[in-house]
Amino acid sequence: MGGALFPQEDMRLALDEGRSVLESIREPLARGPEQSPNQDQLDSQSTVQRLLAQLNETEAAFDEFWAKHQQKLEQCLQLRHFEQDFREDLASFEEKSSVRRDVGGRAGRPGDAALSVTVPAEAPLPALSPMGGGRGGSLAH
Secondary structure, eight states, rough: OOTTHHHHHHHHHHHHHHHHHHHHHHHHHHTTTTTTTOOOHHHHHHHHHHHHHHHHHHHHHHHHHHHHHHHHHHHHHHHHHHHHOOOOOOOHHHHHHHEEESSSSSTSSSSOOOOOOEOOOOOOOEEEOOTTTSSSSEEEO
């Protein structure tokens, strides 16, 4: 038989060989009524028929398994492509929005959540004007 890389092909070859064996067992029986089958021939015929039925069932089960497995592999590949595209888009986005500024002077105080605004590098930044005693700032309009 062939290699393990193509089990479907191996099963089909085994089925063909089994059919050939079954035909060679049946051939003497079909020649004429004067020759009656002996018990060994009948047992062999029955065994080959049973094995062929099992092989047919195995082939059907394998085909079903392979279809599901192939679908999962295709989904994994689609996910991998999506992930790669996402990473490329994220890198591009991060490159375009690399300018970050803290707003309101609150960043760095213990217990305060830092609020940051991401501004595209191409956009002009508004001018800041001092407000009451130099604490904090406001956007000038």
